[in-house]
Amino acid sequence: MRHLLDTQHLSRGEALEILDVAEDMADTQRREVKKLPTLRGKTVVNLFFEDSTRTRISFEAAAKRLSADVINFSAKGSSVSKGESLQDTAQTLQAMGADAVVIRHGASGAPRTLATSGWITAGVVNAGDGTHEHPTQALLDAFTIRKRLFGDDSRGRDLSGIRVTIVGDVLHSRVARSNVWLLHALGAHVTLVAPPTLVPQDVSGWPVEVDYDLDHAIAAGPDALMMLRIQLERMNAAYFPTEREYSRRYGLDARRLAALPTDSIVLHPGPMNRGLEISAEAADSPRSTVLEQVTNGVSVRMAVLYLLLAGERPHTEKEDLR
Amino acid sequence: MSTRTVMHDADIARALTRISHEILESNKGPEGLVLLGIPTRGVTLANRIGPLVSEFGGAPVPVGSLDVTMYRDDLHRNPTRAPRRTEIPAGGIDGKVVVLIDDVLFSGRSIRAALDALQDIGRPAAVRLATLIDRGHRELPIRPDFVGKNLPSARDERVNVRLAEIDGVEEVTIES
Numbered sequence: 001m002r003h004l005l006d007t008q009h010l011s012r013g014e015a016l017e018i019l020d021v022a023e024d025m026a027d028t029q030r031r032e033v034k035k036l037p038t039l040r041g042k043t044v045v046n047l048f049f050e051d052s053t054r055t056r057i058s059f060e061a062a063a064k065r066l067s068a069d070v071i072n073f074s075a076k077g078s079s080v081s082k083g084e085s086l087q088d089t090a091q092t093l094q095a096m097g098a099d100a101v102v103i104r105h106g107a108s109g110a111p112r113t114l115a116t117s118g119w120i121t122a123g124v125v126n127a128g129d130g131t132h133e134h135p136t137q138a139l140l141d142a143f144t145i146r147k148r149l150f151g152d153d154s155r156g157r158d159l160s161g162i163r164v165t166i167v168g169d170v171l172h173s174r175v176a177r178s179n180v181w182l183l184h185a186l187g188a189h190v191t192l193v194a195p196p197t198l199v200p201q202d203v204s205g206w207p208v209e210v211d212y213d214l215d216h217a218i219a220a221g222p223d224a225l226m227m228l229r230i231q232l233e234r235m236n237a238a239y240f241p242t243e244r245e246y247s248r249r250y251g252l253d254a255r256r257l258a259a260l261p262t263d264s265i266v267l268h269p270g271p272m273n274r275g276l277e278i279s280a281e282a283a284d285s286p287r288s289t290v291l292e293q294v295t296n297g298v299s300v301r302m303a304v305l306y307l308l309l310a311g312e313r314p315h316t317e318k319e320d321l322r
Numbered sequence: 323m324s325t326r327t328v329m330h331d332a333d334i335a336r337a338l339t340r341i342s343h344e345i346l347e348s349n350k351g352p353e354g355l356v357l358l359g360i361p362t363r364g365v366t367l368a369n370r371i372g373p374l375v376s377e378f379g380g381a382p383v384p385v386g387s388l389d390v391t392m393y394r395d396d397l398h399r400n401p402t403r404a405p406r407r408t409e410i411p412a413g414g415i416d417g418k419v420v421v422l423i424d425d426v427l428f429s430g431r432s433i434r435a436a437l438d439a440l441q442d443i444g445r446p447a448a449v450r451l452a453t454l455i456d457r458g459h460r461e462l463p464i465r466p467d468f469v470g471k472n473l474p475s476a477r478d479e480r481v482n483v484r485l486a487e488i489d490g491v492e493e494v495t496i497e498s
Contacts, residue, residue: 001402017404020404021404021405024389024405024406024407024408025405027407027408028392028408028442031442031443032442032443032444033441033442033443035442036392036393036442037392037393037438038392038393038397066392155407306392306402306405307402310392310397310398310402310403311397311398311400311401311402311403312398312399312400312401312402
């Protein structure tokens with residue numbers, strides 16, 4: 001694997017490879033000594049143009065557990081705030097000898113620009129770009145669903161026949177987009193639930209069903225319910241009348257939690273708005289996988305960094321792009 | 323290119339039986355033994371030696387696997403390898419006598435990686451090494467304790483161990 005830019009172009013086989021390597025990484029994280037020497041001498045740069053504590057520390061933990069050196073670069077207070085272009089920033093990192101760049105950027109497509117521009121030779125990992133994709137989040141969600149459903153038998157298995165319902169602000173959500181493509185590639189059946197104002201204008205090309213009624217979607221008995229965060233910072237237009245109304249129609253409260261099938265699970269990418277899209281009862285119930293998702297996130301990111309950095313670097317620049 | 327078969331199924335079975343007896347003899351019984359195979363074929367061999375040692379020693383000896391991929395020193399020289407599974411038996415390895423089992427001992431670098439991997443898992447009382455084939459050409463000060471067959475070879479020759487569970491045939495060949 002040369003780069004990880006999205007899940008849309010990830011095949012079933014490639015996705016399974018990442019998930020299976022993540023299983024091995026997860027096993028090593030139960031040992032007395034959690035650090036592996038695998039990426040000793042490699043440098044991973046976390047290049048964050050948007051604030052994100054969770055994703056950044058997860059990547060940082062993953063890189064450090066594999067013995068890579070980590071450089072954190074956040075745009076605030078850096079040369080970027082003085083007007084430096086992405087190209088100059090990238091070339092600076094190249095000159096410092098970065099082997100991988102983990103990038104979060106407000107503009108959709110920035111990671112691909114970085115990977116295809118020829119500015120750097122490092123592997124590029126998309127850690128969230130605009131409203132486009134957040135592939136490692138989708139991978140850790142799929143890993144969590146697989147682990148909960150199949151336990152120790154997870155290796156090599158996809159999610160065929162599994163029904164996943166994604167609820168909330170699909171319009172602005174890169175997590176939802178990455179999950180749609182990845183879950184589809186793994187054979188799962190995806191339903192999106194959102195107010196009509198928060199569904200992208202044209203989703204006819206997406207391999208999903210759309211439902212505007214959460215109770216109806218819950219009655220269909222999904223195996224996994226993924227609650228998206230309402231990103232209050234993006235609620236700049238009248239997408240819904242009030243938070244209270246949103247919560248009443250699309251929040252996962254105790255009643256809806258009880259209506260779910262007994263063995264279905266509840267995912268949330270965090271950070272949660274308790275009382276808005278998810279109630280405390282749901283967030284703290286044994287069905288909630290919120291903390292497992294955090295733990296699994298480190299394993300999945302270790303797998304991605306391993307697959308990107310451990311082997312010989314292919315010299316071909318163009319054909320292996322994804 | 324010529325291929326020569328140096329061990330047949332009966333030879334392999336005899337070698338494994340002898341190694342099992344030698345492991346018990348050197349340990350003065352089955353107490354504290356843990357067998358760890360190195361993927362892929364070392365695990366197959368460990369799964370065969372385990373029941374033999376248990377039978378001859380009269381007590382069950384735990385068998386596991388130890389993947390060394392993430393500890394190799396040549397990762398960046400080769401295409402990415404997928405790691406394999408490490409399974410440590412429930413009793414752990416602390417204070418145990420760990421016998422590492424591999425199919426072919428060559429440069430010794432896999433065993434160096436295995437020793438590093440072991441160190442991250444626990445602290446065994448002792449570590450021993452059993453190998454079906456010792457073909458020489460060591461690059462590190464590592465030697466086996468139990469050897470199925472010493473096979474003098476040229477550095478550019480290929481030694482192939484094929485086992486029924488994985489390859490459908492049971493033989494050791496040398497290609498030159």
